[in-house]
Amino acid sequence: MREQQRVVTKAALLVSGINAEGYREVLGIPMGDSESEGFWPDLFNGLRQRGLEGVTFVVSDEHKGLVNAIQRCFQGAIWQRCQVHFLRNVLTHTPARHKTAMTEGLKRIFRAQTAQEARQKAHALMEEMENAAPKAVACLEEGLEDALAVMALPEKYCRRLKSTNMQERHRPNG
Numbered sequence: 001m002r003e004q005q006r007v008v009t010k011a012a013l014l015v016s017g018i019n020a021e022g023y024r025e026v027l028g029i030p031m032g033d034s035e036s037e038g039f040w041p042d043l044f045n046g047l048r049q050r051g052l053e054g055v056t057f058v059v060s061d062e063h064k065g066l067v068n069a070i071q072r073c074f075q076g077a078i079w080q081r082c083q084v085h086f087l088r089n090v091l092t093h094t095p096a097r098h099k100t101a102m103t104e105g106l107k108r109i110f111r112a113q114t115a116q117e118a119r120q121k122a123h124a125l126m127e128e129m130e131n132a133a134p135k136a137v138a139c140l141e142e143g144l145e146d147a148l149a150v151m152a153l154p155e156k157y158c159r160r161l162k163s164t165n166m167q168e169r170h171r172p173n174g
Contacts (some may be wrong), residue, residue: 001031015047017055018160027052031052037065039116039142044073057153059164061085078102078153081146083110083164089143093135102129102136109144119144 001010009036015027027047032039058070059080070079087106094102105125112118122144126137150162 011039013043015043017052033169035063035065037068040069041073044069048073057150057157057161059150059161062089062146072121078149078162079146080149081143082158082162082164083147086143086147090136090139093139094133096133098129098136102133105129106140110147113129115148118148118151 001008002021003010010031012029012031012044013035014029016024019025019026028043030043030046032043055074055077057078057080058074059082060066060070062081062085067079070077087103090106091099091102101124105121109118109121109125112121122140126140130137133142153161
């Protein structure tokens with residue numbers, strides 16, 4: 001963006017929510033120097049001062065500062081680790097020759113009908129891949145529960161709230 005006659009790099013973040021009628025709403029597009037840990041509480045507190053209330057569920061990637069701010073600013077809200085980002089994180093640690101099998105296994109986990117079924121599929125995948133991709137298995141084991149948090153919600157919400165994809169391809173009122 002331009003700032004004082006110069007072009008500078010800034011972080012532009014889209015924050016959206018789902019209202020009581022089930023429609024997405026843009027809550028803000030704040031600009032910051034970076035996605036630092038200090039940025040998030042200021043953003044969330046500003047939204048609350050503007051009237052945001054009743055936050056019960058938040059979906060994001062695993063940015064530590066963001067997760068900490070969610071826990072501080074929206075106590076009691078469920079945090080959902082974006083399944084798409086989580087899948088990418090696991091695949092980062094998967095050797096190339098095993099990426100297809102790991103991807104298919106992760107998709108089976110995320111298509112499960114219940115959290116118990118998802119955990120069973122995850123444990124089977126971890127067992128299958130423990131020698132071929134130990135770092136990926138460790139990543140999967142560490143983040144699994146956060147990626148399955150959405151399963152605590154009624155099924156009608158799960159598809160839309162399992163990832164930040166809704167955010168990344170936002171269309172008003174849709």
